[in-house]
Amino acid sequence: MKFIPILVFFLLSVSLSAQTKYRDEMGRSVSKDEFQNKILNGPYFGVPSEDPEVMMLIYRMPFGKVEPEIFYEKLGKAQDLNEGKSLIVVYYPGKDECNSTGDNANDTRYFQKSHDYLLKTAAKRNAGEPAYIFKNSHGLEKYQGIMTWMPDPDGVFENQFFKFPYPCRSFVVIHPSGEYRAILGEFPNNQIDQALKILNKN
Numbered sequence: 001m002k003f004i005p006i007l008v009f010f011l012l013s014v015s016l017s018a019q020t021k022y023r024d025e026m027g028r029s030v031s032k033d034e035f036q037n038k039i040l041n042g043p044y045f046g047v048p049s050e051d052p053e054v055m056m057l058i059y060r061m062p063f064g065k066v067e068p069e070i071f072y073e074k075l076g077k078a079q080d081l082n083e084g085k086s087l088i089v090v091y092y093p094g095k096d097e098c099n100s101t102g103d104n105a106n107d108t109r110y111f112q113k114s115h116d117y118l119l120k121t122a123a124k125r126n127a128g129e130p131a132y133i134f135k136n137s138h139g140l141e142k143y144q145g146i147m148t149w150m151p152d153p154d155g156v157f158e159n160q161f162f163k164f165p166y167p168c169r170s171f172v173v174i175h176p177s178g179e180y181r182a183i184l185g186e187f188p189n190n191q192i193d194q195a196l197k198i199l200n201k202n
Helices: 003-019 032-041 069-074 078-082 108-124 153-160 190-201
Strands: 021-024 044-048 054-059 063-065 087-092 131-134 149-151 170-174 179-183
Touching (some): 021 032, 032 044, 032 054, 069 078, 069 153, 087 108, 087 153, 170 190, 179 190
Parallel strands (some): 021 054, 087 131, 131 149
Antiparallel strands (some): 044 054, 087 170, 170 179
């Protein structure tokens, strides 16, 4: 009779596994194999959706076009838009394992070097100074005196670009034309430079 509990556990596991659905950002159904393969071999995240039975497949390097005015205005950078400068936004979701551990997690010299690099990149690529915004300020005290963080104004950046809790930090660069490029989750700073180069060619 020992096999009965084992059989019940097996059937329950299969049942729970079968209940999980996998969808892409457009809400289209994807297979579990495709979901896992894209996460392992491409620039994708697998994140839980609001529905506990659904996992979302998220492309980490989105691009597209928006009406740019609201994003510049919410950050007090309407003058940059008028001058034809791109908008650089670095987004902090809140303290997580990614941004609170590791070699550079509390290295103020690294933070200063990173900020200086973005300032030089902005000047070189005709962009305004980078804006640093957050959803949750927990953990930001280590940046004090180096860069100024502000709350995401009315959640406009989260709602448009950062809808899920991507690890570490993310960025979006918006050209005055409204074209944008982003990386969701941790990124090397030179990817902001690359995004600006691409957007300036369009």
